[in-house]
Amino acid sequence: MWSLLRRLAPRPDAEMSEEMRFHVDMEAAELERMGLTPAEARRRALANFGGVRRYTEEGREMRMLWLDDLRRDLRYAARSLRRTPGYAVVVVLTLALGIAANTAIFSVANSVVFRQLPYRDPSRLMVLWDGLDWMGVSEAWITGPEVVRLRERVRSFEGVAAIRIGSVTLAGDESAEPQQLGQNAVTANFFQLLGQGPDIGRSFARGDDQPGAPRTAIISRRLFTQRFGGDREVVGKTVMVDGAPTTIIGVLPADFHYSAQGSVSNASPDADMYLPLVDTLDRLPKGPHSIGVLARVRPDVSVSAARAELQVLSRDLDAEQYGHRGFHFVDNVLQERVTREVRPALYALLGAVALLMLIMSMNLAVLSLVRAGRRDHEITVRRAIGAGHSRVIRQLLTENMLLALLGSGLGLLLGVWMLRGLLGIAPASLPRRDEISIDAGVVAVTVAIAVLVGIIMGILPAVHAARRDIASVLRERGGLRGASRSRRVLVLAQLALSVVLLSGTGLLLESFVRLTRVDPGFDPRGVLTIDMMASRAEYASGAPVVAAIDAQVNALRSLPGVVAVGATGATPLSAGADQSGAFFPTSPTNNGTRDHDWMLIDNSSVSPGYFAAMGIPVLQGSDFTAAVRDSAAARVAVIDEQLSARAFPNGNAVGQPLWLDGDTIRIVGVVRHVRMYGLQEEGRGQVWVPHRYRPYRGMTLVLRTRGEPLALAAAARQRIHAVDPHQAIASMGTMNDAVSASLAQRRLVLSLVAAFAAAALLLAALGVYGVTAASVARRTREFGIRLALGADRKTMIATVVREPVSLVALGLVLGIGVTVLSGRVLDRLLYGVKTADPLTLSAVALLLFVIAIVASWIPARRAAGTDAMIALRAE
């Protein structure tokens, strides 16, 4: 590389003219000795030389200064590309498409994963969780007393904010229906710790979160626009929140996002209202893990030092409160936490698009080799008349660089358009979605790629051309010999990389198909869901809530088109269930240790008729019936098949007692296990109790309908408001949509990787075709002779096809090797298959062989059809 650079450097101009001057002086002296006057001698010497000036210039022309050089090279490049427009168009378009795909994917990854969150010094923001690994909970909310300990003990933290998520009802008025809103209750220091807060009005101040302080609220820009018409006068206005007068003190900017779950992708929309978390944390009971914690590390302390200090507190708490079971705080840097769910998918996409770019630039390198082969004669003539290696290399580089830059310019434009399309189909759960844009970093990467591609395309043929012996080319006008080897290596690499992409696609497809075949435990067809909250003050707890929900269920039952109605606290796939410890005192599998016998389970309340409405099969015993009318009879539970199999392997779960949250209830039925957290997650065992036993204010009404469920939405809304005009409806949806939303990200990743793989396959096929065609062309005479000697067509075809097939075989071995090695990137995206899935890999192998044979068939036919005489004469 160094010697190459040295050769590219121009010879110093001064050195050259000094040499010329010396020559003229010597000539003049000689002429003087022959008797001429000094003046005449000098004139003659100059004339003989043809003018020092002219030659220094011509000398310069061969070893021009960089700038002149570049201009001349560019002009020459443009002229030579105009002569072969087909080549130029193919290269520019291929590159543009590659760069566009790259730009789009990289922009998403850059904006979502790499760009800093829009808070003050975001790398010092951490979110904390309780690690209760012995219970099977790796990240639980934190308890009130623990938050107090964190505040008092960890000096590395500048501040600790507590967040509790929930929902509230904003009362209706003359102009608006009552509204159920997602709400975050936060300590007063929350916005100050984040370094981002309201841009209209004010943030919470010290004291706003003290008991007895006047009730205040900060609202989202969305609520500000939709509910209050964007009127700034709303600041200072008092509204009814959960039946209590509350003053709005501030409005958040539109780009404010925060999720206490720490993962914005968990389909958790931004809260529309922030209320002060009344700071009575030290008075909260020790048990409930209910608080999210955001902490900021002090500027003079490193994050790792803060972590170490936190672990000291972890050990103390483990000893004091958890009986040495292994309690520890889990700390995540906010940025990493927010993107945790999408990172594997984005990395896989980045990898896929990088592979495609590699394959593309190899394809372009092959193209430029072929073109250089055709221009061999021209290049050699240029060298014979004095152009050095460096001139030739620079010329080839300039041409290809020009194409690369054109291609990437076009690619960037296309990329903007492609990114827009991509965002159109990206799942709503993609975090930081509205921050996604093309920035300087993306443009820089694009330009770097373009330059690299240009260099690869230029250097290869240049090196081959420079090595050639001038005389031999001028004599025989032959092709580039070394180039055909380079070309084969390039095609081999393309094949191997295509195998990686194809296997990835195959594995993702297999995972996707398996997921769509997963039994979610319920029947999503024709199910309408209505999220609502029994809001009025009198429903705050107890029987009236149950009565209100039962009234709604009954009213909806008679709606035409409705087959069954029920209500639940947690629909499948919503991750909405609560977690509790459950114990089956009569289970034969108990071994007497608390940690084994007490199981962490998902539980929620449902109304009678819910299982029928959701299409969850009752396997043993029965659903809750109308008999569950009074609360004594309501001390019953339905468990899922998973718990039944674990606790009662003999299948006699019905009738057995269950301890749940300090109460003993009786199991009356066993239902199918439903997927609570998404199709790919098995989830925990489930316990369902009647909502009469444990009333929920916020429930989802579930309507099984004939036909299109959303067609009933308006009628259902009317019925609900006929029963209670103040009833807030949070949202309506269908279970089919919930299922498809749960697959949305996979579907997108799969289609993108599949598109990249298809492009890669096409390029690799072109490569195989090209290599075979070139080798057939080179061996025309050989084939002619063999045919003349009586070889039959079949043998000829086999001879030709042998080369590409062995190339593919080698490509497969390399590609599969790389796939298996790169399994770590892909494994987290797979479901039910391993990276080294023999079925998928065999399918890829088969596909590639078919493609190789098809691609080499045409040249093979040509070889077999060679006329012996013509072939021999052509030489």
Add this chain to the structure above:
Amino acid sequence: MPNRTDLLQGTLDLLILRVLRLGALHGWGISKRVRTLSNDVLQIQQGSLYPALYRLEDRGLIAATWGISDEGRKAKFYELTEEGRAALAEERANWRAFTGAVEAVLRGT
């Protein structure tokens, strides 16, 4: 004045290599030596000489160093490299074969 034949394209390299075999020379020295050895028949056009020198240098057949000429002036001297010696032998054989062939044809007529 003696008849000065224009140099055949391609023989220039051979002549340069040949005169450099006797030792390092500067550009003017090379042209003078060729003129002398050919009894003033062969005259190298300076416009061809220097491009040819640079070309040979690029191909690694000759190497250049700055030195002091007999007249005490700074000048650039060229000398044969090992590769240059080998190339000279080969080119020389080629030339002999070529001229021999031409001669044979001429005699034949």
